[in-house]
Amino acid sequence: MRIECVTCGYPYPEDRLPHLCPECGGLFDFVDPLHFNTKDIQTDMPGMWKYKSSLGFADGYQPVMLGEGATPLIWVNKLDRKIGLKLESQNPTGSYKDRGSAALVNYLAWRGITKTVEDSSGNAGASFAAYAARAGISAHIYIPANTRGPKREQIAMFGAHIVEVAGPRSAAAKAVIEAARDEVAYASHAYLPFGLPGIATIAYEIWQTCEGVGSIVAPVGHGGLLYGIIKGFEALEAGKYIQRSPYMVGVQAQACSPAVAMYYGGEPGAEESCLQTTVADGVRIVNPTRARKIIEWMGRDRGHFVAVKEADIHKALSELSHMGVYIEPTAALAWAALGELIGKIPEPIMLILSGSGLKYH
Ligand SMILES: [Zn+2]
Incomplete structure (x- = not known):
């Protein structure tokens, strides 16, 4: 590849x-486009590894894994519609990031890399720490000083070395780049492309479970989730398994919506598009790395971005919880956008619920 x-x-x-x-x-x-061929599906492999050939690993390679992928897809009702929920919250560390981390860490292991640095105090950091532990790769995770909560505890429990950096989130990002040397790889979930084929397996699973999905709605921080799914459907198009990808909607919190601003012609990295805090802290990213490519792919008619209000995120979280679906506020963004999407985008609509509520407090 x-x-x-x-x-x-x-x-x-x-x-x-x-x-x-x-x-x-x-x-x-x-x-x-990524390689996808139904002939290559290995039904004896667990989770997303049945698509091992599309992940770019040779036949003989034995991947390290924790049971990522093959997440449940359930249907619920909203405004007289059946809405699909892809429960990515049920991955091993509680978020879709596990698919990307598994692909990335196996790539690093295959390259013989034993020392890494990464900067995330959130789901990505917790996920990377787990897979690094599983692969026997040392990980130093740079996080803003005073970051507390279950995700930090997860990172520490997996045995990663936490490096606290004073100042804003950008200070941790700067410090990690300085720490990356020839023998220490910056295993960035945001910049490196190696996790994308892992995230693309969400598309293969959706396609194999329910052919004919009209639209997919997902939260966007850096955009890796939506972009990975786009890449998966692109692979299905290239393999002639589908004629056209589903319509794609990227959702951000209005308080921090740089990708929405870029979609409507704003400048990338414009601080004014991300001035407020949001309960959807997993997508509070000023300069989303994959937004430009997603917008290019969307063109005029293949998808669009929306921003949702804080009150609607809280309401969405409550509605989903009252149906027994326990997710973090970032994952509720997709549900929060439904009110303005139903009737305007192709159906059936499938939401990607990105992370578990068990890690939020
Ligand atoms: Zn270049």
Whole structure:
């Protein structure tokens, strides 16, 4: 699978693990659609690993795994519609990030990397710490000082070294880049493309469970979740299994909605689009790495972005909880957007519930 800088075409080096293009600072991405062929599905493999060939691992490679993927898909009612819920909250560490972490960590293990640094105090950090532990890779996770809560506890329990960095979130991001050296890889979930084929397996599972889904609605922080799903459906299109991908909707909290602003012509990284705090803290990202590519893919008629109000996120969380679905506020974004989406986008609608409520407090 060929990986190049999306800006200048610089090929991804085999002897180093840069998180951005060393020539121009651009983002690395897969050049061609991911490979998907139903003949290659390994039904004897657990979870997402039945799609191992689409993840780019050779036949003989034995992946480390924790049971990621094959999450349940259930149907509930809202405004006389049947709405699909893909329960990504039920992955091993409680979020969809496990699919990306599993793919990324196996790639690192295959490359023989034994020392890594990463910067996330949230689901991505907890997930990466788990898979690094499983693979025997050491992980230093840089987080803003004074970050507390269940996700930090998860990171520590998995045995990752927590490095506290004073100042805002961006200070931790800066410190981690300085810490990354030749023998220490910056295993960035946000920048590196290696997790995307893992997230793409969500699309294969949806397609195999219910052919003919009209729209997919997912929360967007960096955009890796929605972009990974787009890549999965792109692979299904390339393999001629579907004629056209479902309509894609990216949801952000109005308090921090830079991708929505970019979709409507705003500048990337504009601080004014992310001034307020939100209960959906998992998507509070000022400069979403994959937003530009998602917007390009959406074009005029393949999808759009929406922003939802704080009150609607709280209401969504309550509605889902009262149906027995326990998720974190970030995952409630998709449900919160339903009110303005139903009747305007193709049906049936499938929501991606990204993370568990058990980790939120
Ligand atoms: Zn470049």
